[in-house]
Amino acid sequence: MGVAIRRAGAADREDVIRLLDAALVHDPVSSWVFPEEGHRLRTHRALMGAFLDIALDEGYVDVTEDGAAAALWWSVPAGPHGDDAGAEDGPALLRRAVDPGNERVEVIGRLTEAIHPTDRAHEYLHLIAVRPDRQGEGLGTALVTAVLDRCDRDGLHAYLEASNARSRDLYARLGFTFMGTTLDLPDGPPMWPMWRAPRV
Template identity: 70%
Template sequence: MGVAIRAAGEGDRELVVRLLDEAFQDDPVSAWVFPEAEYRRSTHHRLMAAFTDIVLAEGRVDLTEDGSACALWLSVPAGEHIGDDDGPAQLREAVDPANERVELIGRLTERIHPTHRAHEYLWMIGVAPGRQGEGLGSALIAHVLDRCDRDGLPAYLEASNARSRALYTRLGFTTLTERVLDLPGGPRMWPMWREPRG
């Protein structure tokens, strides 16, 4: 049985924010950005809301019809960076002004993001914790990768944990080992690239 997927709109914003907040509460990178668990529970959703707003305005949010999983995608032209130079500082100011790591994560991932070719960028994918392992994430990604293959477009993402990295490898992504990011005093992030398939 297939997974029904639709494009999310403004009316889905709160659902998408809640999904991402729940899915990433225990993620190593989220725990690095917000190291104190109680503070993370009360603040993390603001970062997910900022990401959601950016992608609703500039990209595409795919949502499973039952609302249990979502994926945030941006189309990146060749030679361009995501956002602008002030973006990470503006994000920090909007989300958590006293938290330098909100800005730092944006600057560091910006630095490793390839710009040599146009590509689809999977910014985030979130699956409700009780539904993980059911293939929803794979279905959401395949939905866009099929289009990438038809259009001859590569895809890019940063894996934030070993489990997601294994999933992305199964879907044809390879690690850009020269760009692997070790967050200062924190976890590793794996930038991954996928060439279109004929």
């Protein structure tokens, strides 16, 4: 039996934020951004909300019909990004909105921007989350595969940064290839930039 997937909208906002927070609050990267657990438990939800709002506004969000899993995507054109004269500084704005005293909110945005490929148009998987009690059922794989099938049909590449070794291995099984150099967060965990060419 297949997994039913739909496009999320503004009406899904609170449910998706709750899901992202529950699924990712103990992720190695989230733990690096908010190293003090009590502060993370209070503030992580705001960061997930900010990411979701950006995706709803500038990208797209897919959810399983039962709301147990969600993926935040962007369609990224080829060419430099974020260099427009007068453009607002995204990482700084995010830090100001979410946790002004925490420079790591801004640092991670700058580091991921710096390694993001610019030479080819691609679909960018920014975040994916599966409710903790539903992990291991293939929901995340179904969400990613739905977009990858479209990438294959349309000749599009795909990109992501895996935040832990388990997800890196899962993405490798889906055709993503490690790009060769980890993004090592200062005094923190590695992230694995991964690229997938369309399958003909």
